[in-house]
Amino acid sequence: MAVSQPKLEGAANLAAHFTVPTGAKWANDTRANALSVFNAQGAPHKRDEYWRYTDPSALTAVPTAPAALFSNDEAPMFDGIDRVRVVFVDGIFDADQSDDLTLSGANIETLADVTGADIHWAKDLYGQLEANGQNPVQRPLAALNTAVADQGLVIHVTAKCEKPLAIRYVHSNENSDAVVHHVIKIDEGAEFTLLESGAGAARFNSVLEVDVADTAQFHHVRTQGRDHERKTVTHMFGRLGRESVLRSFTMTVNGVLTRNDAVLEFTGDDAQATVAGACAGDGTGFHHDDTVFVTHDSVNCESRQVFKKVLRNGATGVFQGKILVKEDAQKTDGYQISQGLLLDDNSNFLAKPELEIYADDVACSHGSTVGAIDDDALFYLISRGVPRKQAQDMLVLAFLAEAIEEIDNEELAEDILNRLAAWMERR
Amino acid sequence: MLNIKNLQVGLEEEEKQILKGVDLNIGEGEVHAIMGPNGSGKSTTSYVLAGKDGYEVTGGSATLNGEELLDMEPEERAAAGLFLAFQYPVEIPGVGNMTFLRTAVNAQRKARGEEELSAGEFLKEVRAKAKSLKIDADMLKRPVNVGFSGGEKKRNEILQMAMLEPKMCVLDETDSGLDVDAMKLVAEGVNALRDGKRSFLVITHYQRLLDHIKPDVVHIMADGKIVKTGGPELALEVENNGYADILAEVA
Numbered sequence: 046m047a048v049s050q051p052k053l054e055g056a057a058n059l060a061a062h063f064t065v066p067t068g069a070k071w072a073n074d075t076r077a078n079a080l081s082v083f084n085a086q087g088a089p090h091k092r093d094e095y096w097r098y099t100d101p102s103a104l105t106a107v108p109t110a111p112a113a114l115f116s117n118d119e120a121p122m123f124d125g126i127d128r129v130r131v132v133f134v135d136g137i138f139d140a141d142q143s144d145d146l147t148l149s150g151a152n153i154e155t156l157a158d159v160t161g162a163d164i165h166w167a168k169d170l171y172g173q174l175e176a177n178g179q180n181p182v183q184r185p186l187a188a189l190n191t192a193v194a195d196q197g198l199v200i201h202v203t204a205k206c207e208k209p210l211a212i213r214y215v216h217s218n219e220n221s222d223a224v225v226h227h228v229i230k231i232d233e234g235a236e237f238t239l240l241e242s243g244a245g246a247a248r249f250n251s252v253l254e255v256d257v258a259d260t261a262q263f264h265h266v267r268t269q270g271r272d273h274e275r276k277t278v279t280h281m282f283g284r285l286g287r288e289s290v291l292r293s294f295t296m297t298v299n300g301v302l303t304r305n306d307a308v309l310e311f312t313g314d315d316a317q318a319t320v321a322g323a324c325a326g327d328g329t330g331f332h333h334d335d336t337v338f339v340t341h342d343s344v345n346c347e348s349r350q351v352f353k354k355v356l357r358n359g360a361t362g363v364f365q366g367k368i369l370v371k372e373d374a375q376k377t378d379g380y381q382i383s384q385g386l387l388l389d390d391n392s393n394f395l396a397k398p399e400l401e402i403y404a405d406d407v408a409c410s411h412g413s414t415v416g417a418i419d420d421d422a423l424f425y426l427i428s429r430g431v432p433r434k435q436a437q438d439m440l441v442l443a444f445l446a447e448a449i450e451e452i453d454n455e456e457l458a459e460d461i462l463n464r465l466a467a468w469m470e471r472r
Numbered sequence: 473m474l475n476i477k478n479l480q481v482g483l484e485e486e487e488k489q490i491l492k493g494v495d496l497n498i499g500e501g502e503v504h505a506i507m508g509p510n511g512s513g514k515s516t517t518s519y520v521l522a523g524k525d526g527y528e529v530t531g532g533s534a535t536l537n538g539e540e541l542l543d544m545e546p547e548e549r550a551a552a553g554l555f556l557a558f559q560y561p562v563e564i565p566g567v568g569n570m571t572f573l574r575t576a577v578n579a580q581r582k583a584r585g586e587e588e589l590s591a592g593e594f595l596k597e598v599r600a601k602a603k604s605l606k607i608d609a610d611m612l613k614r615p616v617n618v619g620f621s622g623g624e625k626k627r628n629e630i631l632q633m634a635m636l637e638p639k640m641c642v643l644d645e646t647d648s649g650l651d652v653d654a655m656k657l658v659a660e661g662v663n664a665l666r667d668g669k670r671s672f673l674v675i676t677h678y679q680r681l682l683d684h685i686k687p688d689v690v691h692i693m694a695d696g697k698i699v700k701t702g703g704p705e706l707a708l709e710v711e712n713n714g715y716a717d718i719l720a721e722v723a
């Protein structure tokens with residue numbers, strides 16, 4: 046099908062708005078290819094099948110609309126956790142605010158630092174999982190990211206890391222338009238935990254490519270920043286080797302537009318992946334979209350998608366989740382649940398769960414529900430003396446907790462839960 | 473303690489009168505029982521006292537120590553000292569039993585201007601009380617009533633009552649679905665709370681609970697009204713002859 050003129054023009058405008066870095070010989074071809082993919086695909090448009098529930102125009106507008114800065118007195122996320130801290134301000138690595146990039150078990154570089162190199166191991170990963178993930182569904186904003194990003198981290202994990210790496214994305218300029226691209230290669234048997242927090246910019250486009258080798262583990266916990274007017278599009282591309290583990294959790298509150306894509310592929314047997322999200326949206330300006338595509342192409346792997354969204358005052362939540370089980374991916378266990386909790390009649394939860402299965406010996410299940418607070422449960426709590434608002438918050442937290450429980454680390458899960466509880470208490 | 477005068481209640485959603493002028497006076501330290509056929513309005517009475525949505529009070533009043541309950545929010549009624557042990561305790565996934573109980577205890581204390589219990593004090597108290605009701609540590613940790621057996625749910629109601637130390641306890645068919653041992657345990661839990669000041673309204677179908685929780689006064693409710701009031705012997709009469717004779721007599 047011919048690509049429509051507005052899409053092509055949208056792509057040309059965006060491409061012209063950014064610059065393709067040219068310093069790094071190892072990345073030049075990848076970037077050039079990604080740019081031509083992007084130009085050929087065109088910018089995403091709300092008439093695209095994959096953007097049916099989410100209008101991407103705020104993500105493609107040139108220049109981006111500004112976003113007011115959000116400030117409050119609460120401690121930065123993950124502050125209480127022993128970690129290596131890295132700060133990006135409006136999408137640009139800030140060495141002064143960051144710790145030394147030393148973590149035993151991992152070699153951490155910035156994309157900007159390796160940009161001058163002629164050869165680098167990252168050549169085999171940067172833009173590669175992203176390129177694989179362009180099929181069967183086009184992801185133009187990820188291609189754009191690969192083409193123009195010159196900020197991000199390049200991480201090679203060779204052993205089990207004792208502490209997590211925590212990236213904090215600071216939004217300090219109302220007009221910032223950031224593109225960040227991380228690649229993480231986790232060797233056989235190695236383990237790595239990535240924490241991310243913050244809005245990052247007025248408009249933030251991030252790509253994370255993670256290659257999880259045989260028996261390796263990747264843990265990922267992210268909170269997306271509370272700046273009300275921020276626009277965010279993220280893509281996580283993951284490849285899972287034999288007996289590997291990938292667990293990713295995202296918490297989102299506020300933000301006019303958030304689109305989180307997760308694209309995972311099982312290439313080795315007996316691996317496990319979880320993608321989970323908890324989201325609380327308030328107001329007609331809030332639109333949050335989780336789009337997940339999991340491909341099973343090996344035997345006896347387990348995937349879980351667990352998404353919970355609490356919505357009120359006209360907020361919109363979207364979930365598009367797909368499990369593709371290829372012909373030889375026998376004994377696949379695919380699970381998918383998405384639930385919307387609507388606190389009023391003005392809010393919306395839209396879900397499109399999909400299973401596409403070509404193997405015959407699989408156990409896949411999916412469910413999607415949308416509902417309101419259970420009046421009987423609410424009355425039960427109130428009748429014991431818990432004030433109505435507090436009782437409602439307890440039920441909302443209980444609802445979200447089922448997604449938070451997917452985090453494999455109790456300390457982090459509790460941190461997230463406490464943070465959510467505190468936010469609810471404030472409003 | 474609790475004074476209900478000519479209480480008339482309908483449904484909010486449809487044209488239906490359920491309570492047609494209920495009068496009930498329970499003094500300090502007294503135990504009253506309400507018996508009556510299914511659908512006579514016993515649970516409705518307890519829900520309206522506790523402040524559940526969906527009912528419309530069309531007349532009458534209900535005061536607790538002189539304060540009008542019907543004007544209060546449900547949580548205010550609880551803080552004022554009213555407790556309802558539900559006929560069907562609700563399962564609440566995701567809310568831990570202990571968290572819930574501690575939140576409730578401290579919310580009531582706060583509402584009354586008292587100091588909140590520390591985590592340590594609370595834990596000590598809840599453990600002791602749970603033990604006497606044979607509620608194990610695992611049940612305390614689980615989400616509220618989730619996966620509890622019928623008997624466990626009812627014991628959990630009594631535990632909440634013991635922790636919240638209300639002035640006026642309303643028990644709606646706390647004996648239903650319990651075997652004899654479980655019922656004894658529940659009755660012991662209730663009796664342990666009898667201190668001469670605390671009052672009880674026990675709604676039940678069966679005399680057997682009243683063997684264990686001895687009532688001072690027994691009322692028979694039928695078709696939205698108290699139709700007969702007497703001593704403990706009234707419960708025995710119901711047990712032996714059913715409601716037919718009593719209803720015929722008052723008709």
Ligand SMILES: Nc1ncnc2c1ncn2[C@@H]1O[C@H](COP(=O)(O)OP(=O)(O)O)[C@@H](O)[C@H]1O
Nearest residue numbers: 483490508509510511512513514515516517526
């Ligand atoms: N929320 C409700 N909606 C419809 N009917 C109700 C509702 N609550 C009570 N009723 C009706 O009111 C009558 C009394 O019910 P209830 O108080 O539960 O009786 P009891 O507890 O004595 O068995 C019954 O006919 C019942 O069907």
Ligand SMILES: [Mg+2]
Nearest residue numbers: 514515559645
């Ligand atoms: Mg009843």
